Amino acid sequence: MVPIEHVVGLSAILFAIGVVGALTRRNVVVVLMSIELMLNAVNLAFVGFNRLAPAGAEGANLDGQVFVLMVITVAAAEVAVGLAIVISMFRNRDSIDLDEVSLLKW
Amino acid sequence: MTPVAALFYGFGALAVLAALGMVSNVRNTVASAMSLVVTMVSLAVIYVLLEAHLVAAIQIMVYAGAIVVLFLFVVMLLNLRSDEFGPARQPLLKWAAGGLGLFVLVRFLRGLEAFPEAPAPPDGFGGYRMLGIALYTDYVLLVEMASLLLTAAIVGALILAKRKID
Numbered sequence: 001m002v003p004i005e006h007v008v009g010l011s012a013i014l015f016a017i018g019v020v021g022a023l024t025r026r027n028v029v030v031v032l033m034s035i036e037l038m039l040n041a042v043n044l045a046f047v048g049f050n051r052l053a054p055a056g057a058e059g060a061n062l063d064g065q066v067f068v069l070m071v072i073t074v075a076a077a078e079v080a081v082g083l084a085i086v087i088s089m090f091r092n093r094d095s096i097d098l099d100e101v102s103l104l105k106w
Numbered sequence: 107m108t109p110v111a112a113l114f115y116g117f118g119a120l121a122v123l124a125a126l127g128m129v130s131n132v133r134n135t136v137a138s139a140m141s142l143v144v145t146m147v148s149l150a151v152i153y154v155l156l157e158a159h160l161v162a163a164i165q166i167m168v169y170a171g172a173i174v175v176l177f178l179f180v181v182m183l184l185n186l187r188s189d190e191f192g193p194a195r196q197p198l199l200k201w202a203a204g205g206l207g208l209f210v211l212v213r214f215l216r217g218l219e220a221f222p223e224a225p226a227p228p229d230g231f232g233g234y235r236m237l238g239i240a241l242y243t244d245y246v247l248l249v250e251m252a253s254l255l256l257t258a259a260i261v262g263a264l265i266l267a268k269r270k271i272d
Contacts, residue, residue, distance in 0.1 A: 002114045004221040007156065010118045012214035014125055014145075016207040021129035023203035029135055029181055030128075033142050036173065037125055040149055043161075051156045054227035062240045065232060066248070068161050069241070072168050073252045077259035079173050083180045084266035090184050091269070 007048035015041035028089070028096045032082050039075050043068045114155050121148035135181045139174055146170040158232040 014037060021034030050064025090096050107115075124144035131138045146169040153162035230236050241249055 001224055002111050002155070004224055005218045006114070006118075007152070008218060009215055010121070010152075012211055012218075013122055015214070016211035017122070017125045017129055019210055020203050020207035023206065024200050025129070025132075027135060029177060029184075030138055033128060033138060033177060036142065036169075037128070037145065040146065040169070043165075044149060044152065047153055047156050047158045047161060050158070051224050051227070052221055054157070054225060054231050060228050060231050060236050060240075062232070062237055065158050065161050065237055066240055066245050068158070069164065069237075070248060070252060072164060073256065076168060076173060077255050079176055080259045080263040081266065083176060084263035086180060087183065087267045096184060 004048050004052050007051075008045055011041045011045040011048065014038075014044065026098045028086050028098055029083075031098065032079065032086070036075060036079070039071055043071055046071070110155055114152060117148040117151045121145045121152070124148065136178060139177045139181065142177070143170050143174050146174070157227050160232060160234045160237045 018034045018036075018038035018041060021037065022031050025031050025034065046064040046068045050062065053061055055061055086096055089101065093100060121144075124141045128138045128141035128145065131141065146165060150162040150165040150170070153159075153165060
């Protein structure tokens with residue numbers, strides 16, 4: 001069995017890559033993909049920690065995996081709404097460059 | 107090295123490489139989405155190694171299947187020119203983002219301590235039966251809220267993507 005700290009370390013590496021991607025890229029679609037990467041890193045940490053305590057007071061303890069399912073659900077909803085916003089932004093501005101969207105900038 | 111450890115390190119390295127490729131590819135958004143698929147599938151393999159079988163199946167079906175296809179669909183719908191995006195934003199912001207990423211990474215890794223050895227899981231751990239029982243007894247309210255959220259998201263996406271609201 002792999003030590004759990006290696007699983008969490010892999011999760012931290014993926015999260016850091018996602019942070020850099022979300023902050024540096026100008027393409028909105030790639031920024032959304034980086035956010036997905038961060039959510040996946042968190043899911044990996046959830047599954048790893050769940051593996052650390054597989055049994056609870058009464059039978060199996062699957063809290064971590066249940067929360068992974070919830071994160072996947074929220075990610076799916078977020079992608080649907082986010083991509084709809086991207087499409088409507090492209091329709092109105094003819095671009096999906098993040099630097100072009102400055103209507104709300106102070 | 108046991109086969110499980112070899113698979114874990116191999117697919118973990120593949121996931122990190124594909125993630126780096128996704129973030130650093132500035133020319134082709136479709137290639138970025140394909141790298142994202144590689145990351146998702148590698149993570150699904152790691153979930154199987156961690157005894158989370160149902161989560162691995164859902165990861166492949168929902169992430170590698172539905173979500174990335176949605177990304178590809180939108181990329182092709184928008185029909186972007188490949189020269190539209192420069193390498194990145196201002197150099198200062200780039201360095202700041204790199205520094206922040208490094209800080210997050212170091213902070214996480216330094217916070218890690220040696221966890222105890224993972225005990226053997228009970229029979230059927232991570233299978234559809236145990237997870238289904240947990241979902242529909244302890245977490246049934248969460249499941250109902252998730253269904254409401256998905257309905258609201260679908261309606262919101264439809265209205266946002268519609269050309270004109272009558």
